[in-house]
Amino acid sequence: MERYIKQKNEEMISLLEKIVNIDSGTYIKKGVDRIGTILSEKYKELGFEIVVDKQEEYGNHLIIQHKEAVNPKIILVAHMDTVFPKGTADERPFHIDGNRAYGPGVVDMKGSQVELLYAIKALKEKNDKSYQNVQIILNGDEEIGSITSRSLIEKHAKGKEYALIMEPARKDGSLVSARKGGGRFTLTVEGIAAHSGIEPEKGRSAIEELAHKIIQLHELNDHESGITVNVGIIEGGSSVNTISPHAVAEVDIRISKAKQADQVRKEIEEICSHTDVPGTKVEVSGEITRLPMEKNEQTKELLAIIKKVGKEVGVEVKDTFTGGGSDASYTSAAGVATIDGLGPVGGDPHSENEYLELDTLTERTHMLAKIIQRLSREYNKENK
Numbered sequence: 001m002e003r004y005i006k007q008k009n010e011e012m013i014s015l016l017e018k019i020v021n022i023d024s025g026t027y028i029k030k031g032v033d034r035i036g037t038i039l040s041e042k043y044k045e046l047g048f049e050i051v052v053d054k055q056e057e058y059g060n061h062l063i064i065q066h067k068e069a070v071n072p073k074i075i076l077v078a079h080m081d082t083v084f085p086k087g088t089a090d091e092r093p094f095h096i097d098g099n100r101a102y103g104p105g106v107v108d109m110k111g112s113q114v115e116l117l118y119a120i121k122a123l124k125e126k127n128d129k130s131y132q133n134v135q136i137i138l139n140g141d142e143e144i145g146s147i148t149s150r151s152l153i154e155k156h157a158k159g160k161e162y163a164l165i166m167e168p169a170r171k172d173g174s175l176v177s178a179r180k181g182g183g184r185f186t187l188t189v190e191g192i193a194a195h196s197g198i199e200p201e202k203g204r205s206a207i208e209e210l211a212h213k214i215i216q217l218h219e220l221n222d223h224e225s226g227i228t229v230n231v232g233i234i235e236g237g238s239s240v241n242t243i244s245p246h247a248v249a250e251v252d253i254r255i256s257k258a259k260q261a262d263q264v265r266k267e268i269e270e271i272c273s274h275t276d277v278p279g280t281k282v283e284v285s286g287e288i289t290r291l292p293m294e295k296n297e298q299t300k301e302l303l304a305i306i307k308k309v310g311k312e313v314g315v316e317v318k319d320t321f322t323g324g325g326s327d328a329s330y331t332s333a334a335g336v337a338t339i340d341g342l343g344p345v346g347g348d349p350h351s352e353n354e355y356l357e358l359d360t361l362t363e364r365t366h367m368l369a370k371i372i373q374r375l376s377r378e379y380n381k382e383n384k
Helices: 002-007 009-020 029-044 106-125 129-133 150-157 206-218 260-271 297-313 328-333 359-382
Strands: 048-053 061-066 074-079 095-097 100-102 134-139 162-165 175-179 181-190 228-236 246-255 281-290 319-322 337-339 355-357
Touching: 002 009, 002 106, 002 359, 009 029, 009 100, 009 106, 009 359, 029 048, 029 061, 029 106, 029 134, 061 129, 061 150, 074 106, 074 150, 074 328, 074 359, 100 106, 106 129, 106 134, 106 355, 106 359, 129 134, 129 359, 134 150, 150 328, 162 328, 162 359, 175 297, 175 328, 175 337, 181 206, 206 228, 206 246, 206 260, 246 260, 246 281, 260 281, 297 337, 297 359, 328 337, 355 359
Parallel strands: 074 134, 074 162, 162 337, 175 319
Antiparallel strands: 048 061, 061 134, 095 100, 100 355, 181 246, 181 281, 228 246
16 A cells, blocks of 8 residues: 555645645635535545535535445544635645645645545555445534534444544644643623713723623633633723723633533633623623543554554654644544544644645555554454
8 A cells, every 4th residue: 555655646746736726714615615526526436425515604514435335433534624714825825845835724634635535545446445434524614613514523423433533643743632622602791881081980891891701711721620711802892982881702711621611611600690890791602612532541542553553654653632622522522432633744734834744645644544444454353
């Protein structure tokens, strides 16, 4: 397989260039769907069937498995959307400098799409039928929390033994064995407007009340326990000489253990159940949308298998914990052994400096193909 993949290196880079040069930010449905169409045709050529989960606002999601697949036990998840606005691909298209490829979404995660496709191609070329043991979910809204694809991922995760999530590997090549979960909350404060010079005593400042709430929310931070609370956006007021009648705060929450979800939610609700400025009102909305991906025993067992495969193909597999969220949270919460970060190595995602280490594209493709092969054999051995 390794020889075949290396022979396909130029072809892989050509496909990478093609899809990087298509704007596919989450809110660019046409672009995400174009990526989906290109990849669908590639998989159809390999005998795979595509079910399109159509979306009105965001890109369509794809469920892909071989026409001869029966109850596949490996689910692979890879998103097609990026964070970049329309026009980014024209402003800074795909280009190569030394061993690095650059462009919007090159590593997060268009490189992973190429890797996944060619890992399946390699298995087909070898006539290794473990490609029949995979179900692939390509979603179009991961960068905004998979708000329409979450239920799809959770549905198809049921009954699976292993979940391989195709987010890029870390800069040092590490896979991801644990991630924080989290969610978003919105605080809306209503006050009473009044002229700040003529009759300030009649006013009740929504901004002042929000200031109290921000301090109280930030006191929930407990970095040792892995709880992060950040008020990232605030808005309020109507003019500089008016007691503010309205204020809003957007709050980002991160947790490292599932049991912290209810704890943090209740603490936020308690903070918002009373006011510090008499005459104001506070409403809170939102939820914890992603439970954390915890490094449990089944994940450790899957990681051990992957490390053995890595050693066989010449890759020292390391793993790490990260505060960022991904679709790994959904498969993990569904009780499926999950490892993330199986894409190629790169860095600076979501920025104009985003890059992919080109030599890792073929390396990680070979490793992924061997992982799929090994996991299929492990499952078949255990269930004979």
